[in-house]
Amino acid sequence: MALHPEVAAYRAARAAAGTPPLYAQTLAEARAADLAAIRAGGGAVEPVFGVRDERIPGPAGELPVRVYRPAGPGPLPTLVYFFGGGWTLGSVDTADGICRRLANAVPCQVVTVGYRLAPEHPFPAAVQDCHAATRWIAEHPDRLDVDPDRLAVGGDSAGGNLAAAVALLCRDESPRLAGQVLVYPNTDQSGEPATPTDGDDPTLFNRHSVAWYRKHYLADPAQARDPLASPLLADDLSGLPPALVVTAELDPLCAEGQRYAERLGAAGVPTELAHYPGMIHGFFAMPGAFADGRRAQDRAAAFLRERFGSPGTGVRGD
Numbered sequence: 001m002a003l004h005p006e007v008a009a010y011r012a013a014r015a016a017a018g019t020p021p022l023y024a025q026t027l028a029e030a031r032a033a034d035l036a037a038i039r040a041g042g043g044a045v046e047p048v049f050g051v052r053d054e055r056i057p058g059p060a061g062e063l064p065v066r067v068y069r070p071a072g073p074g075p076l077p078t079l080v081y082f083f084g085g086g087w088t089l090g091s092v093d094t095a096d097g098i099c100r101r102l103a104n105a106v107p108c109q110v111v112t113v114g115y116r117l118a119p120e121h122p123f124p125a126a127v128q129d130c131h132a133a134t135r136w137i138a139e140h141p142d143r144l145d146v147d148p149d150r151l152a153v154g155g156d157s158a159g160g161n162l163a164a165a166v167a168l169l170c171r172d173e174s175p176r177l178a179g180q181v182l183v184y185p186n187t188d189q190s191g192e193p194a195t196p197t198d199g200d201d202p203t204l205f206n207r208h209s210v211a212w213y214r215k216h217y218l219a220d221p222a223q224a225r226d227p228l229a230s231p232l233l234a235d236d237l238s239g240l241p242p243a244l245v246v247t248a249e250l251d252p253l254c255a256e257g258q259r260y261a262e263r264l265g266a267a268g269v270p271t272e273l274a275h276y277p278g279m280i281h282g283f284f285a286m287p288g289a290f291a292d293g294r295r296a297q298d299r300a301a302a303f304l305r306e307r308f309g310s311p312g313t314g315v316r317g318d
Helices: 005-017 027-041 096-105 125-139 158-172 207-217 221-225 254-266 291-308
Strands: 050-058 061-069 076-082 109-113 146-156 179-183 243-248 271-276
Touching (some): 061 096, 076 125, 076 291, 243 254, 271 291
Parallel strands (some): 076 109
Antiparallel strands (some): 050 061
């Protein structure tokens, strides 16, 4: 499989800089490096009409959330977004660029949730936080000016895994969701991920990266069989909200993302698979480095616009 020219340039720059893989760093070093890399690849900061930080109740205390609003009167269709970072890295800052672009492009309100991180808070803490936040947002629509009938979840990487898990919980409990956006999601932690690249290139996300994240998240390897950790292993995927699944050809999570899309479709869930040849894990969050990152974000916006029935585009502000 040939590298996309932008991926080749990205890999060469990381190699020239001597950037160590996350799994070769301490947890503190990895957390700092992860956010720096995303900011470097995110491109220009896109202004939105309004951004504010709030705190809402969670299962183990208050949860920080960041609210991005397009122009226009409420109540607004709302995407609850869960950032990536292997359940170990990241914060509400991590998905700032994604949330700004989707808020403008759909347009819709985007709320990103600062869930608890492993290894300090292993599985299922993050799932519990994300579901609790989604329920609270739906049950208190006046607080954030939300249209509870137009509520979706989404996320990238570990955030995609969390969005899929929350969709399963919402189907069986509440609230009812209009859609789910799953960007290169982890869907099966019970086995070895595929390795589509030439070996385990330390300059790119690889199977060792997946294992590093997993060991921090799952206190007991047997938890990998839990459908809330591995949604692909759920017995029944019927009744879930329509889904967009984004995959990258050179991502070790590509095959399990595609299998999840196939299983959703087989269960009668309206499902779109957006596959990007030559792309790597993380490209969606780095449109400044990868043109396909911008295209994939546009695809996600179009999917949400259809699910929400949102006309036009937003007006940008601060």
